[in-house]
Amino acid sequence: MSNALSVLRVYALILLMFGMTMLLPLSAAWIFNDGAQSAYDEGIAITLVAALVLWWLTRKHREELKVRDGFLLVVLTWVGLPAFATLPLMVYFWPKLSFTDAYFETVSGLTTTGATVLEGLDALPFSINLWRAELVWLGGMGLIVLAVAILPLLGVGGRQMFKAEAPGPMKDAKLTPRMAETAKGLWLVYFYITVTCVLSLLWVGMTWRDAIIHTFTIMGLGGFSSHDASFGFFDSVPIELVTIFFMTLAGMNFATHFLALRGRSFSPYRWDPEIRWFLFVMYASVLGLALYLWGMQVYPDFWTALRFSAFNTVSIATTTGYANTDYNLWPIFAPLWMLFLSSFATCSGSTGGGIKMVRAIVLYKQVFREVMRAIHPSAVHPIKLGAEIVENKIIFAVLAFGFMYMVSIVSMTLAMTGSGLDIVTAFSAVVACINNTGPGLNQVGPATTFAILTDFQTWVCSFAMLLGRLEIFTLLVVLTPAFWRK
Numbered sequence: 001m002s003n004a005l006s007v008l009r010v011y012a013l014i015l016l017m018f019g020m021t022m023l024l025p026l027s028a029a030w031i032f033n034d035g036a037q038s039a040y041d042e043g044i045a046i047t048l049v050a051a052l053v054l055w056w057l058t059r060k061h062r063e064e065l066k067v068r069d070g071f072l073l074v075v076l077t078w079v080g081l082p083a084f085a086t087l088p089l090m091v092y093f094w095p096k097l098s099f100t101d102a103y104f105e106t107v108s109g110l111t112t113t114g115a116t117v118l119e120g121l122d123a124l125p126f127s128i129n130l131w132r133a134e135l136v137w138l139g140g141m142g143l144i145v146l147a148v149a150i151l152p153l154l155g156v157g158g159r160q161m162f163k164a165e166a167p168g169p170m171k172d173a174k175l176t177p178r179m180a181e182t183a184k185g186l187w188l189v190y191f192y193i194t195v196t197c198v199l200s201l202l203w204v205g206m207t208w209r210d211a212i213i214h215t216f217t218i219m220g221l222g223g224f225s226s227h228d229a230s231f232g233f234f235d236s237v238p239i240e241l242v243t244i245f246f247m248t249l250a251g252m253n254f255a256t257h258f259l260a261l262r263g264r265s266f267s268p269y270r271w272d273p274e275i276r277w278f279l280f281v282m283y284a285s286v287l288g289l290a291l292y293l294w295g296m297q298v299y300p301d302f303w304t305a306l307r308f309s310a311f312n313t314v315s316i317a318t319t320t321g322y323a324n325t326d327y328n329l330w331p332i333f334a335p336l337w338m339l340f341l342s343s344f345a346t347c348s349g350s351t352g353g354g355i356k357m358v359r360a361i362v363l364y365k366q367v368f369r370e371v372m373r374a375i376h377p378s379a380v381h382p383i384k385l386g387a388e389i390v391e392n393k394i395i396f397a398v399l400a401f402g403f404m405y406m407v408s409i410v411s412m413t414l415a416m417t418g419s420g421l422d423i424v425t426a427f428s429a430v431v432a433c434i435n436n437t438g439p440g441l442n443q444v445g446p447a448t449t450f451a452i453l454t455d456f457q458t459w460v461c462s463f464a465m466l467l468g469r470l471e472i473f474t475l476l477v478v479l480t481p482a483f484w485r486k
Contacts, residue, residue: 005061007073011080012055018081019047021138022088025131034125036092043087050084068483075478078466082106088131100455107462109135111469112222112351114321114438115461117451121228126209129226133216139469140220140351141190141254189258194219197246204238218246221351223321223438230446231311231324240311240324251278251318253349273386274347274357281357282345286313289334296331309334317341319353321438321446328445335441339428342437353436353468355405362390362398404472408434412460419456429453433464 026040065073085106089097101117108115109132121129194215201211210226217224227233231240249257252275259268269275290302290309299305308325315322316338327335344360346352362383369381383390409430416426421443428440429450439446444453450461467475477483 003063003066003069004072005058006063006065007069007076008054009058009061010065010073011076012051012058014077015047015051015081015084016055018084019044019051021134022047022131024134025088025127028130029125029127032126034127036088036125036127039088039092040127040131042091043084046087047084071474071477071483074470075475078110078470082110085110085131085135089128092125092128098455100458101451104450104458104462105132106135107465108438109133109222109224110139111436111465112136112139112220112319112353113433113436113465113468114217114221114223115433115440115444115450115465116224117449117453117458119228119449119451121226122233124226126226129213129224130216132224133213133226136220136222136224137194137216138220139222140250141187185258185262186254189254189261190219192261193246193249193257197242200242200246201239204242205236206234206239210234214243215246217322218243218320219250219351221247221250221318221320221346221353222436223315223323225322231322235324237307240307243322244310244314247314247318247320247322248279248282250320251282251346251350251352253347254351255349256347271386272347273361277361278345278347278357282314282317282341285317285337285341286310289313289337292334293330298330313338313341316437317345318350319346319435319437321432323439323446326445326447328441328447332441339431339437339441342435343431353434355402358385359398359401361385362395363402365390366395366399401472404476405434408464408467408472412464415460416457419454419460421453421457429457429461430464433461434468436465436468 022040022044026037026044028034029037029040082103083106086099086102089102089105090099093102104115104117107113114136116132118124197215197218198208198211201215202208206214213224213226223230225231225233231243234240252269253272256268256272256275260266286306286309290306293299293309294302294305299308308327311322311324312327314320316335319342327338343354344357346354346356348356348358350356362385365383369383372379372381383395409427412430412434413423413427416430417423421429425440425442425444428442429444432438432440432444444450450458453461
């Protein structure tokens with residue numbers, strides 16, 4: 001009980017910080033007098049009061065968090081913060097927006113999915129679109145990692161939170177001697193690339209409002225846009241090229257960016273085994289799909305096909321979810337291939353979703369090892385990532401993750417089809433949500449929204465987004481009865 005109260009105390013501090021993030025859209029609402037000021041006034045007031053009351057009730061509990069507590073805190077944070085993030089939306093759209101849809105929208109933002117139930121984005125107040133984009137930016141690197149950087153100043157240890165939230169190899173990578181310094185370093189890199197992206201988009205012709213909103217969602221790889229037509233609104237090749245470049249950067253491991261910047265060297269990129277596969281698979285797919293679309297006479301010439309293939313393939317493969325055309329109208333192979341890429345293309349430690357490239361590499365090498373064992377039963381075939389041999393316990397963990405990933409997709413697809421959706425819409429919605437990609441196909445394609453879903457289907461998708469963002473096991477661990485036994 002004491003540790004649970006300690007978890008709630010830390011959660012109160014995180015909630016307090018989260019309430020302060022509403023000051024940015026509040027400032028924008030007051031400066032531009034866009035009519036949404038009261039939405040943030042009420043949202044901030046309720047969030048801060050709830051945080052302060054919870055902190056007051058648990059302030060005396062300062063026990064060091066154990067690994068189990070870290071899992072609980074991460075799940076509580078990712079499930080609870082979206083509920084408070086709905087407040088500005090609920091107040092502004094009242095009574096048109098239900099809590100179910102508002103929660104879906106904010107979960108989509110914080111999990112960097114980018115799926116939306118809102119229409120008429122072009123007519124929304126700037127501060128509302130800014131809040132949606134800020135949620136993506138905060139969720140990109142992970143609010144828990146931010147907490148690890150700040151909460152030590154308040155006497156709260158951070159290693160357990162970082163290990164529970166951070167994906168893949170970053171769980172054990174000690175980039176700096178102290179965990180808080182690691183988190184700060186990652187956030188500084190994230191901030192530096194964010195500023196560079198804003199300046200680059202301004203340089204190629206975006207307005208500063210669009211540049212800020214789209215930079216936030218590019219860096220978080222969660223394609224919330226301030227326009228219903230997404231990047232089709234701009235119809236600009238230079239803007240698309242800059243966006244492709246920064247989506248690619250955000251799809252890489254930020255630990256690698258950190259090491260490269262700290263050492264002022266490109267060597268970390270050269271030695272990262274994930275990045276080679278990430279770039280090869282993604283850009284080979286760009287070329288292949290361009291040739292396919294040209295061959296199927298979707299576009300009159302190869303260069304037009306390459307333009308649309310490049311932007312949409314990189315966007316979906318990195319789980320961003322932008323679109324500069326309705327690729328739902330392409331021959332079905334192309335969007336299905338892009339959706340397949342979203343399942344594994346991004347690197348661990350990036351802001352992307354899916355199972356991550358490092359796990360895909362391990363799974364591929366394990367399959368190859370089993371084939372070799374069938375041919376040469378006595379031979380020894382260690383699996384390596386770079387120069388390092390992958391231990392069997394890691395391989396077993398990856399196999400278990402892959403199994404649960406497939407079971408989750410099948411189970412939720414069956415639930416969606418059982419509730420009345422056609423199979424293409426149901427399957428693509430689940431895959432797009434669990435991979436934190438955004439748009440699916442058919443009724444939830446890039447030219448439509450998730451507003452067509454029933455409340456039950458919307459909650460299934462919200463659960464899928466949380467499951468994907470927490471990489472399945474973090475959430476499932478807390479849901480098992482064994483977790484709650486002493």
